[in-house]
Amino acid sequence: MEVKIMTIQTKHFGELNIDEGKIITFPEGIPGFPEHKKYIFIFDEEDENSPFCWLQSIDDGNIAFALINPLSIYPQYAPQVDEGTVLESLGEANPENLAVYAIVVVPEDITQMTANLKAPLIINTKTKLGMQVIAENDDYEVKYKIFNDLQESTSTKEGV
Secondary structure (H helix, E strand, O other), X not given: OOOOEEEEEEOOOEEEEEEHHHOEEOOOOEOOEOOOOEEEEEEOOOOOOOOEEEEEEOOOOOOEEEEEOHHXXXXXXXXXXXXXXXXXXXXXXXXXXXXXXXXXXXXXXXHXXXXXXXXXXXXXXXXXXXXXXXXXXXXXXXXXXXXXXXXXXXXXXXXX
16 A cells, blocks of 8 residues: 655644545534644654644644543543444444544643543544544533643652
8 A cells, every 4th residue: 555645834843744544534623623624643752651642734734733642631531422423423433443532722831731521532543534522421621620630640650
């Protein structure tokens, strides 16, 4: 299978050469960005244990979302969603094909960093389709403060 490389210009990461086969499509866009449908993941190559990654728009180099795997900060995270909608939209949605991320907001004071646990991004890694859904769980917050959880998970991993 031939790998097709394309070059994109981004605000935060400069010029990137990306594998077109790794593009994730959000058929409905992401709320607030409906016209931006194609994205690529950018992971921290220097820190493979980082809980963060970026979702960079292919359509607009100025748009990138900081993401976190919610399980890294909230181990019991289990969003309840309308499986019919997710299964139909993403296709072949076996649990092993699904990745869940939360969008992170990083303000100037990083101790006030939040993750949107109420509206996770669900991505089918096999079909390369994604969508943002609303969790039906009442206990998940749109602005869940994550700084202390990150501190705790880091110290636990380091054995402190």
